[in-house]
Amino acid sequence: MKLKIFTVVFTALIMVVIGSAFLLYTQLQTLHGINLQALENKLYTENTTILSWSLRSIDVDALDKAPLPASWAEIMVVDNESLVIGSSTSKAHTGLMMYKVPELLDQASGIIDAIKNKKPATVQTETYMVAVMPLDGKRSLLGFKPRSWEKGLIGEQNSQLSTKIASTTTLLLIYLAAGLALSFVIALVVSSIVTKPTKMIISAFEQLSLGNFDAEIPRARGKAYNRIADSFFRLRTSLVMALERLGGK
Numbered sequence: 001m002k003l004k005i006f007t008v009v010f011t012a013l014i015m016v017v018i019g020s021a022f023l024l025y026t027q028l029q030t031l032h033g034i035n036l037q038a039l040e041n042k043l044y045t046e047n048t049t050i051l052s053w054s055l056r057s058i059d060v061d062a063l064d065k066a067p068l069p070a071s072w073a074e075i076m077v078v079d080n081e082s083l084v085i086g087s088s089t090s091k092a093h094t095g096l097m098m099y100k101v102p103e104l105l106d107q108a109s110g111i112i113d114a115i116k117n118k119k120p121a122t123v124q125t126e127t128y129m130v131a132v133m134p135l136d137g138k139r140s141l142l143g144f145k146p147r148s149w150e151k152g153l154i155g156e157q158n159s160q161l162s163t164k165i166a167s168t169t170t171l172l173l174i175y176l177a178a179g180l181a182l183s184f185v186i187a188l189v190v191s192s193i194v195t196k197p198t199k200m201i202i203s204a205f206e207q208l209s210l211g212n213f214d215a216e217i218p219r220a221r222g223k224a225y226n227r228i229a230d231s232f233f234r235l236r237t238s239l240v241m242a243l244e245r246l247g248g249k
Contacts, residue, residue: 005194010187017179024172028165040154044147047071048129051143052122055133060141063087071149073103073128076142077135080115086139103128103144115140197225204232213240 051072060077068075068089076088083098099105107123107130114121114132118140123130131143200217207215213236217229 003191006187006191009190010183013183013186014180017176017183021172021176021179025169028168028172031161031165034161036154036158040150043150043153044129047145047150048122048124048131051129051145052120052131052133055120055131055141055143058141060087060135060139063089072143072145074144076144078115078140078142080118080138080140083112083115098142103146104130104142111142197222201228201232208232208236208239 055075058075063075063077074088074090074093076090076093077086078084078098079086085093085096085098085101088094093101098111099108104111107125110123111130111132114123115134118134118137120134121132123132126147128144128146131145133141133143135141204215204217215236217232219226219229
């Protein structure tokens with residue numbers, strides 16, 4: 001009987017532990033499957049808008065001294081006719097022809113068209129963006145922004161997320177192992193508590209059947225158990241009285 005109770009309790013607890021662990025694991029897998037590409041695209045678009053807006057108020061006379069945000073690469077002033085870079089936040093590019101800058105060469109036609117139209121425009125690719133802002137009819141302001149900053153930021157977030165998921169998975173395995181051990185202990189204790197009174201009752205009846213009229217069932221908490229104890233006491237008393245009568249005859 002003890003083994004059956006232990007098996008039932010242990011199985012039930014194991015099902016609860018494994019079920020809760022499985023639910024937590026599926027939630028972790030959901031987090032692991034989150035695609036941050038949409039966030040990267042949103043950041044890139046927002047930074048593009050900010051760059052285009054910032055070009056309207058930048059001080060071109062102090063361009064080489066202006067600090068650049070981490071997500072921007074370069075801001076330069078280009079002559080509309082000669083396409084020579086008059087000044088730039090990168091001193092190495094000052095005085096060069098625009099097409100000498102590799103980042104601008106790939107989209108040179110789009111940039112030149114924007115300069116000729118003398119209207120604010122944005123030339124955007126999968127890896128970088130160039131914002132064009134006309135100045136005084138003879139010059140244009142170009143802002144260059146690569147996508148690498150957003151990629152690095154999202155990559156860092158992905159790395160942190162993966163690290164946290166891995167640590168949480170480790171804690172989940174510890175929880176599962178601890179749950180299994182605790183389930184074993186609880187099942188063992190419950191089976192012992194439940195079967196102990198039954199063993200005492202069986203032992204008392206066995207002793208009585210062997211002629212030990214001193215056997216008794218001790219009182220304990222619980223109406224059902226005490227009713228059995230009272231019944232045993234009445235039975236023992238009846239047997240003693242019956243034997244006394246038979247002996248008197």
